[in-house]
Amino acid sequence: MNAIEALNKPRWDDHDWGPLPPLTRDAEAEVCVIGLGGTGLSCISEALNLGATSVIGIDAVDVAAGAAGRNGGLLLAGPVDFHHDAVERHGVERTLAIHALTERELATIQQETPGIVRVTGSLRIAETPEELADCGRQFTAMRADGLAVEHYDGPEGRGLLFPHDAVFHPLKRARALATALRSRGAQLYGQTIARSIEPGRVRTESGTISARHVIVCVDGKLEWLFPELLAEVRTARLQMLATAPQLPIKYDRPVSTRYGFDYWQQLEDGSVLFGGGRDKFEADEWTTDDAPDAKVQEYLEKRLRERLGISTDITHRWAASVAFTDSGLPIARELGGGVFVVGAYSGTGNLVGAVCGRGAAQLALTGENTLLAPFQD
Template identity: 50%
Template sequence: MPVWDDGNWPGLPSLEGDLEAEICVVGLGGSGLAAIHELLRLGRSVAGLDAAPVAGGAAGRNGGFLLAGLAKFYHQTVAEQGRDFARRVYQATLEQIARMKEETPEAIRQVGSLRIAASADELQDCEAHLHALRADGFPAEPYSGPEGEGLLIPSDAAFNPLLRCRTLAERALQAGARLFEYSPALRVSGREVQTPRGRVHCQKVLVAVDGKLERLFPELEGQIRTARLQMLATAPVEVRFTRPVYRRWGYDYWQQLPDGRLALGGMRDAGGEEEWTTQDAPSEKVQQHLERLLAQLGIQAPITHRWAASVAYTQTGLPIVEEVRPAVWAIGGYSGTGNVVGALLGREAAAMLAGVRPSGTLFL
């Protein structure tokens, strides 16, 4: 169980029997729920399914970071994708963070984030990152403090991902969406989604799943690859970290919650090839490395939670958005940082499926 779960979610029913909706959304995480809200706003009838509880995958089991931009650092995106695209994506994700804070202020703390260097090479890369952001007018500052040296990005935020998703699900239900948990999609076509005990008859389907997406759609084999990300959390300790921290090229990350508990994750590289897996139970090897990192940070509090999640990576760092079958669209592949860009892409995909193509779309 992730540290975000307070045990108070009442749960939703599984799908029993047949129902009809204009659009069926598979996946009730951050991107799927963003899509559902956009579809409701546009007046479409929506059914939403998930194989687990709401945000039972990576959407509710991640580190709780809201970071602007894509998975690759801003200067890398500029170099690989061009300045115009990088600038537009970064600006759109800044606006998405602001939107998320307005939607669920109780779940979000806009405290900024720290990227901390663990080597001289990484510190030099932090400087290139800083200069690229400043060159395009985005907020960033050099940083030196108890966490180390690197850069501060004041526009980023920390949040409780499970609280946000469950709040969005409750609001979607109140607005007329029909949502079902423990209803895995066994067969998907543009006219029907079949689950173990029911079917959704529809006109279009949006599959908003990140990890294990290639298992649902073999058509995506080779474009994405699922990995396991692991975390742990401690009992409350004296406040040491006022901002979420990314360190060692993003392989280590942590944040301290308002009640003093520390949520810490990463060390995927220490797990090696074994972490390229669709298994999402914590492994002893990576958890031991996380415990060592905890000790290096001087934290001696008892460990209270251990968990893992499946996420999908792409070689380019760009997310997947593809019509994999007629009238069936898939989005995912956020390469470990999907909280913001996933919600943004969910909204874009929903508008497209509803027949609306607003100007300024990024991925469609």
């Protein structure tokens, strides 16, 4: 496969998958979930765990066709902000609660889909003296609050090591979970666009779903579904590339640098995934266009060659839409009449999104709010 053939196909799409069938009729369920990424699938899983009698899930494309299957494959505990910054913005109690929930979610993902997660730890590497000093502030705050962190000085550079973080194959995880949910009785449909969302009813082009609870689990372009969120949510494009294997393996752990704007990991076969650069072209990257852009891709390739020393061919270039909020906290609320919405994870949806999906199911089916409360103002 060459770069042209792989344009906007993520490196993760490396195995056969039979697409979900579309919805072709009216249907009824106790719970209808819109969006079959990591959040939506976790929501369905939790709904079934809580005893939902029937669950229907729909997606405009297919399982994890958006950011859930097109991200860097990192499982990093905590909110989007570095710990010391999060404490300053949200307080220590809320920040620690989010950290604990995401760590627990990592364990849940390992249990639900065995063999897909690798606990490697992760690195934050400083590129400037100022960033190294910020790493020091993060270290002090994390240690003061009892969180696992170590100073790091190694081949990648100087910074911090977070020993409990992990990596995974996000698309394989989503497809394995979808398969398991279907075996438990969940009805999942692809190529099914929600044309209107109302209390108790979701209308699509080929059928109407009647449901007691409607839960929308969408990240990028969330403001398209709910224009009332335009003041809170903004969609950006995140871009990545991947290479052919280069051995021996140079990077045992995923790395983020430049305050998290660049990140990479090397897979077990030696191929490298590199993402980021959005801040270098910020005006252009606040967009709902989810096709790779030449300027960002050129930046990523240059960093790959010069910063990482990777010389093998580039095999994949892709992008995804991700929604951001000014607070860094996701949208996680009931909109009224039994319609719930979760999304806008500011680029950290693999764990936070899954927690929010479970929390939405918990809130809808039991009225409890223990999972969502730390994310809500």
